[in-house]
Amino acid sequence: xxxxxxxxxxxxxxxxxxxxxxxxxxxxxxxxxxxxxxxxxxxxxxxxxxxxxxxxxxxxxxxxxxxxxxxxxxxxxxxxxxxxxxxxxxxxxxxxxxxxxxxxxxxxxxxxxxxxxxxxxxxxxxxxxxxxxxxxxxxxxxxxxxxxxxxxxxxxxxxxxxxxxxxxxxxxxxxxxxxxxxxxxxxxxxxxxxxxxxxxxxxxxxxxxxxxxxxxxxxxxxxxxxxxxxxxxxxxxxxxxxxxxxxxxxxxxx
Numbered sequence: 001x002x003x004x005x006x007x008x009x010x011x012x013x014x015x016x017x018x019x020x021x022x023x024x025x026x027x028x029x030x031x032x033x034x035x036x037x038x039x040x041x042x043x044x045x046x047x048x049x050x051x052x053x054x055x056x057x058x059x060x061x062x063x064x065x066x067x068x069x070x071x072x073x074x075x076x077x078x079x080x081x082x083x084x085x086x087x088x089x090x091x092x093x094x095x096x097x098x099x100x101x102x103x104x105x106x107x108x109x110x111x112x113x114x115x116x117x118x119x120x121x122x123x124x125x126x127x128x129x130x131x132x133x134x135x136x137x138x139x140x141x142x143x144x145x146x147x148x149x150x151x152x153x154x155x156x157x158x159x160x161x162x163x164x165x166x167x168x169x170x171x172x173x174x175x176x177x178x179x180x181x182x183x184x185x186x187x188x189x190x191x192x193x194x195x196x197x198x199x200x201x202x203x204x205x206x207x208x209x210x211x212x213x214x215x216x217x218x219x220x221x222x223x224x225x226x227x228x229x230x231x232x233x234x235x236x237x238x239x240x241x242x243x244x245x246x247x248x249x250x251x252x253x254x
Contacts, residue, residue, distance in 0.1 A: 003044060005154055005157060005158075006157045006161070009113070009157060009158045009161040009162070010113045010114055010161045011113075012113075012161075013113035013161045013162055013164075013165035013167065014028065014033070014112055014113040014114065014165070015028070016165060016167050017112055017113060017165045017166035017167045018166075020167055020168050021166050021167070021168060022111075022166050022167060022168040022169075022186060022190070022224060023110075023111070023166055023224075026110060026112070026166065030110075031238070032108065032110050032112070032114075032115075032118075032238070033112060033114050035118070035238065035239060035240055036112075036114035036115060036117040036118045037114055037117065038240050039117055039118060039119070039240040039243060040114070040117030042240065043117070043119070043121065043124045046121070046124065046125075047128065051128050051132075054132065055132060055136065058132065058136035058137060059137075060136070060140055060142060061135070061136065061137060061138055061139040061140035061141060061142075062137065062138060062139075062140070063138060063139050063140060064140050065139045065140055065141055065143070065144070066140060066141070066142060066143020066144065067143070068144075070144075070145045070148060073141075073144045073145060073148045074148055074151060074152060076139075077134075077135065077141075077144075077148060077149060077152040078152045078155060078207075080134050080139075081130065081131060081134060081152055081153070081156065082156070082205070082206055082207050082208050082211070083211065084130050084133075084134060085127075085130060085156070085205075085206045086204050086205050086206065086208075086211040086212075086215075088126060088127070088130060089204040089205075089206070090204050090217065092123070092126075093197075093201055093204070098126075100246065101120040101122040101123050101246075102119075102120070102123055103230050103234050103236070104118065104119055104120040104123065104236065104243045104244075104246070105118055105119045105120075105123060106193060106197065106229065106230050107229060107230050107234070107235060107236045107238075107243070108193065108228060108229065109195075109227070109228050109229040110166075110228065111164055111165075111166050111186075111190065111193060111228055112164065112165060112166050113161040113162070113164055113165045113166075114161075114164075115164040116160040116161065116164050118243065119243075120243060120244060120246075121244060131149070131153060135149055155207055156206055156207060159183075159184055159206060159207045160206070162184070162185070162186065163184045163185060163186055163188070163189035163206075164186070164189065165186050166186070167186050169185060169186060169187055171187060180209075182208055182209060182210050183207065183208065183209065184205055184206065184207055184208070184209050187220070187224065188203055188205075188209055188220055189203060190224050190225055190228075191203050191219050191220045191221060191224075191225060192204070192219075193225070193228045193229075194225035194226075194227070194228065195225070195226075195227040195228055195229045195230065195231070196225075197230070198231060200219045201219070202217040202218055202219035203217065203218060203219055203220060204217055233248075234248075235248065235249040236248060236249055237249050
């Protein structure tokens, strides 16, 4: 079910990004979209084998949390997951060994709703481990309503497609100013993918952007960045196999 919802969100924001583009000119289906989808399909195969198998064998959490009412289960689960994702994402950029793999995601020079699927398998395993640790080892969620954890994870899935979408949003609209008080958007996340990220590295939040403001890692500017990607020396060949093997792109002549 989660894969179906993820696909639905991607289709929705992919179409909206094609119809109302922030950066015009890209066809609805292009090579980057197809490569992202192929990479995501391979990682999904890993999820339904290895990750599901590990989940079934977890011993149970240390901290009892079953007495919480359902609304509190959702709130606690969401805040813990989003907070943990912020710090893991922070580490992906600040710890050199982790950046080696995370740069696969940042090698994208064109943004769309499928860009979140462009990741190295190490990145994927790391992201998959966060809910396993939180809801399988830290918290005893055996007494939680069965829909709570899928709902919490689903919010992150929807936001991942939205924040990468090539959608033009009215930054001056009243509703967007309210949204921008706490929630991520393509305007905010675009600055996380700017090609001069080595000079302006930040905007790590997944759903909530309050973490970036609280820990002073927000780097948003008034206008969108001119280009996306990584520095020339870190650029990778643009195909899924090269992403996984970390094959560098040949330097341009001269």
